[in-house]
Each structure stands twice: as C-alpha cells, then as structure tokens.
Amino acid sequence: xxxxxxxxxxxxxxxxxxxxxxxxxxxxxxxxxxxxxxxxxxxxxxxxxxxxxxxxxxxxxxxxxxxxxxxxxxxxxxxxxxxxxxxxxxxxxxxxxxxxxxxxxxxxxxxxxxxxxxxxxxxxxxxxxxxxxxxxxxxxxxxxxxxxxxxxxxxxxxxxxxxxxxxxxxxxxxxxxxxxxxxxxxxxxxxxxxxxxxxxxxxxxxxxxxxxxxxxxxxxxxxxxxxxxxxxxxxxxxxxxxxxxxxxxxxxxxxxxxxxxxxxxxxxxxxxxxxxxxxxxxxxxxxxxxxxxxxxxxxxxxxxxxxxxxxxxxxxxxxxxxxxxxxxxxxxxxxxxxxxxxxxxxxxxxxxxxxxxxxxxxxxxxxxxxxxxxxxxxxxxxxxxxxxxxxxxxxxxxxxxxxxxxxxxxxxxxxxxx
RNA sequence: GGGAGAGUGUCCCGAGCGGCAAAGGGGGCGGACUGUAAAUCCGCUGGCUAUGCCUUCGUAGGUUCGAGUCCUACCUCUCCCA
Numbered sequence: 148x149x150x151x152x153x154x155x156x157x158x159x160x161x162x163x164x165x166x167x168x169x170x171x172x173x174x175x176x177x178x179x180x181x182x183x184x185x186x187x188x189x190x191x192x193x194x195x196x197x198x199x200x201x202x203x204x205x206x207x208x209x210x211x212x213x214x215x216x217x218x219x220x221x222x223x224x225x226x227x228x229x230x231x232x233x234x235x236x237x238x239x240x241x242x243x244x245x246x247x248x249x250x251x252x253x254x255x256x257x258x259x260x261x262x263x264x265x266x267x268x269x270x271x272x273x274x275x276x277x278x279x280x281x282x283x284x285x286x287x288x289x290x291x292x293x294x295x296x297x298x299x300x301x302x303x304x305x306x307x308x309x310x311x312x313x314x315x316x317x318x319x320x321x322x323x324x325x326x327x328x329x330x331x332x333x334x335x336x337x338x339x340x341x342x343x344x345x346x347x348x349x350x351x352x353x354x355x356x357x358x359x360x361x362x363x364x365x366x367x368x369x370x371x372x373x374x375x376x377x378x379x380x381x382x383x384x385x386x387x388x389x390x391x392x393x394x395x396x397x398x399x400x401x402x403x404x405x406x407x408x409x410x411x412x413x414x415x416x417x418x419x420x421x422x423x424x425x426x427x428x429x430x431x432x433x434x435x436x437x438x439x440x441x442x443x444x445x446x447x448x449x450x451x452x453x454x455x456x457x458x459x460x461x462x463x464x465x466x467x468x469x470x471x472x473x474x475x476x477x478x479x480x481x482x483x484x485x486x487x488x489x490x491x492x493x494x495x496x497x498x499x500x501x502x503x504x505x506x507x508x509x510x511x512x513x514x515x516x517x518x519x520x521x522x523x524x525x526x527x528x529x530x531x532x533x534x535x536x537x538x539x540x541x542x543x544x545x546x547x548x549x550x551x552x553x554x555x556x557x558x559x560x561x562x563x564x565x
Numbered sequence: 566g567g568g569a570g571a572g573u574g575u576c577c578c579g580a581g582c583g584g585c586a587a588a589g590g591g592g593g594c595g596g597a598c599u600g601u602a603a604a605u606c607c608g609c610u611g612g613c614u615a616u617g618c619c620u621u622c623g624u625a626g627g628u629u630c631g632a633g634u635c636c637u638a639c640c641u642c643u644c645c646c647a
Binding site: 409519 | 594595596599600601602603608609610611612613
C-alpha cells in the first residue's frame with residue numbers, strides 16, 4: 148500500500164501513524180539515504196506522561212528502530228510560560244523546581260522506549276529551557292521575529308478559527324508558535340535535526356518552524372503529523388473516571404494499565420495493535436480477523452504487549468495472569484492491588500463504608516459507598532453487600548488471609564491485615 | 566475611554582417568580598443484557614459522627630425571618646461605540 152522507499156516512513160504509514168507529511172518524496176529520500184534526526188516536543192506539566200502521549204513516543208521509537216536519531220524535547224522553557232491553549236482554566240504556574248521534578252519522571256518513561264546516548268544508543272533528550280530561558284526579547288525580535296509575517300500567521304487555521312469565532316487570542320498564545328518554530332531551528336543547529344513530528348493539531352506550528360529554518364539557516368526541514376486518536380465511540384484517549392492513564396507505575400499500576408487496554412472497544416483493537424504494540428503486522432492481521440467473543444484474545448494480546456512496552460515483560464505477564472485468575476477462574480489472585488490495614492482495626496470490626504471509602508479508595512466517600520450498596524455495586528469476597536452497617540472482622544478473611552473488596556465486576560482490591 | 570451583557574453544583578454545557586442541595590443534558594459510576602466490548606434499558610452522580618447538621622451558584626460586603634435570585638463595590642470574560 149505504501150509507496151515509500153525508506154523503512155521508517157513505510158512502517159509509520161503501514162501502522163497508521165501518518166496524517167500529513169510535507170514533501171513526502173524528499174523526506175523519504177532523506178530517510179533512505181542517511182541518518183535522519185527528528186524530534187517531538189513534550190510538555191512537562193505533570194510528573195508523568197499519559198496514554199495520550201504514547202503515540203508520539205511510538206513514532207520516536209520507530210524512528211530509532213529504523214536506524215535514525217530521535218530527540219525527545221522537553222518543554223522546560225515553554226512550560227514555564229504555560230501553554231495557553233487549554234483556555235478554560237488558567238493554568239497553574241509551575242515553579243522551576245516542579246518542572247525539574249516532572250522532567251525526571253518523564254525522562255524515566257522515555258528510557259523505556261529509546262536508547263539514549265550513554266546508554267548504548269543515539270537518542271537525545273533536550274530541554275528548550277536551555278535556550279529559551281536566556282532569550283533576550285529585543286535580540287529575539289530582531290533575529291527571529293523579523294522572519295514572521297503576521298499576515299501569514301493570521302492565515303493559520305488555529306488562529307483563523309479563533310478570530311472568526313471572535314474568541315480572544317492572547318499575545319502570549321500568538322507567540323507560542325514562534326517559540327516552537329524557534330525550537331525547531333535551534334535543534335537543527337545543534338543536532339542537524341531535520342524533521343519535527345507531532346499531533347495533527349501541530350501542523351501549523353511545525354510548518355512555521357520549517358519556514359523559519361529556511362529563512363534563518365537556509366535549512367531544509369520537514370513536518371510529519373499523526374492523526375488525532377479517539378476511540379470508536381469518539382472519546383479522547385487516555386482518560387478514565389479515575390483520571391488520566393499515566394505511564395509511571397507508581398501512578399497507575401501495571402495491572403490497571405493492562406486493564407485499560409483490555410477494555411478497548413472492539414472497533415479499536417486492530418488500530419491500537421498497530422499503533423501501540425510492536426507486533427509484526429502479519430500477526431496483527433491475524434488477531435484483527437477474529438470475530439465476536441474471539442476478539443477478546445486479541446484484546447489480551449494488546450493489553451499484554453502494550454503493558455510490556457511500558458512496564459516490562461514480566462510485569463505485563465503478571466498483570467495478564469492476575470486478570471486471568473480473577474476474571475476467568477473467578478479465583479482470588481493474590482497479586483491484585485492490595486491495601487494493608489491494622490490487625491487491631493479488623494479485630495474490633497471495620498465498617499464496610501470505611502473499608503471501601505477510606506481504606507481502598509474504590510469509592511470516593513461514605514456517601515458514595517452507600518449509594519453503591521443501594522445499587523448493588525459493592526462486594527465483599529464476591530458477595531454483594533446489602534447492609535451498610537456490616538462490619539469486616541477476621542471471620543471475613545479468606546484462606547489466603549485477605550478480604551477481597553470489589554466495586555462493580557471489574558475493580559478489585561485486597562484488604563490485608565498486618 | 567463610553568455603553569451593553571455574562572460568570573451556577575470544582576468534569577463540561579446549562580435552567581433557575583426571594584424558601585434551593587438548586588430543572589435538564591453530556592460525561593462518569595453502578596445494575597440488567599453480554600464477550601471484562603459496543604449498543605440498549607434502569608438507577609445514581611455535594612460532605613458528615615445523618616429523621617438532623619455543614620459546605621456550595623466569580624470575590625467581598627449589605628437589605629431580608631430567609632438570597633443563586635435584590636442592592637453596593639471589586640475581579641474576570643464577551644459584545645457594541647470611540
């Protein structure tokens with residue numbers, strides 16, 4: 148299907164990563180003949196990246212796998228300003244220390260996907276704070292600003308839409324694309340970076356960088372964007388009621404991460420296998436051909452493979468096994484998420500409400516626990532709780548020495564006395 | 566600078582004669598049905614030491630037995646004029 152000559156673009160195309168490419172033939176030739184250096188920018192507004200960032204990470208992964216050099220650019224500088232695009236709530240001002248902390252967490256994730264310099268690879272982690280923080284406004288205007296045509300900037304969709312809808316567009320926001328364009332040129336100078344990738348919403352910003360590169364450095368740069376990924380039912384990726392699906396194990400356990408993928412909608416399985424696992428396409432085609440309930444097998448593979456990428460093979464297999472015991476055997480898997488309680492509390496009787504709301508956090512409050520009991524949603528050792536005054540005592544301990552608390556049929560936590 | 570309007574349940578959108586824990590959606594959660602899916606149907610969707618108490622309608626005051634609702638000031642946003 149793909150007409151590309153380079154392995155890199157072929158893989159991206161076959162797996163569904165490509166939305167738009169600038170000068171595909173020229174980029175293709177470049178990727179075929181030599182080592183291509185490409186980057187993607189990431190905000191560091193949180194201590195971890197979430198599933199929504201996985202797509203760009205995978206693009207960098209394939210870039211490196213096909214013999215090229217990826218740059219993960221941390222937005223240490225741009226985060227200080229705060230990306231204003233999420234307009235509703237004024238964003239928290241992050242201190243430099245927090246940004247630095249977040250960087251550490253995010254860096255850990257990248258090391259799972261990319262081999263960095265000093266660790267046997269050629270991937271680079273850059274931080275735009277290194278050049279943005281020290282910018283001098285006047286110098287910047289003279290060196291960079293003069294290359295930007297406001298007339299042209301106004302013609303970009305992102306800007307045009309705002310103007311047409313007569314929504315406010317702050318000067319700060321207007322400048323964001325300038326800073327991003329500058330990043331691209333800076334990376335070109337420093338690392339001979341020739342390609343910027345990103346989500347489809349980044350197209351305009353990336354193209355700006357290409358133009359700036361040509362004007363400032365006579366550079367020939369490229370853009371490649373990925374489609375916006377939503378689930379079949381139209382929801383954005385990576386959000387659940389419990390919050391974002393983070394990639395760091397201490398924020399979302401491998402088991403929960405596995406569950407997230409296991410619950411993929413039917414219509415998304417094939418697409419997600421291609422995007423979020425590194426299985427061969429032939430294998431994916433076989434899995435995607437499964438029909439009806441058989442598709443569950445494909446979902447398990449998806450869950451395990453996706454989890455293995457982020458948390459390692461061992462954790463992925465463990466999560467799969469825990470799920471198998473819990474859901475397929477109805478047995479008690481000891482590796483379910485566990486919460487410890489003091490033995491004394493159990494001895495004198497622990498109220499179900501407290502156990503669910505305060506100990507496990509399965510529900511958000513006592514009131515919520517009551518509501519769930521009324522709706523038949525809470526279970527103790529697989530028996531539906533009918534009395535909100537029920538107390539948990541050592542009698543409830545299973546032979547394994549734990550008490551299994553469940554919310555609905557999917558969420559389980561073990562209570563363990565210590 | 567002048568004029569007009571708006572900010573509601575901390576997920577979002579949105580009604581709200583002075584008696585309001587506050588209509589209705591969306592989303593989410595739970596139940597039924599299934600395949601740990603989707604669709605569909607049903608229930609729930611401020612907190613608590615709970616027949617009551619506490620906190621919520623931009624912020625701070627005021628009027629009133631009682632204020633989301635009226636008054637004053639302030640903040641923020643939008644629109645129109647200059």
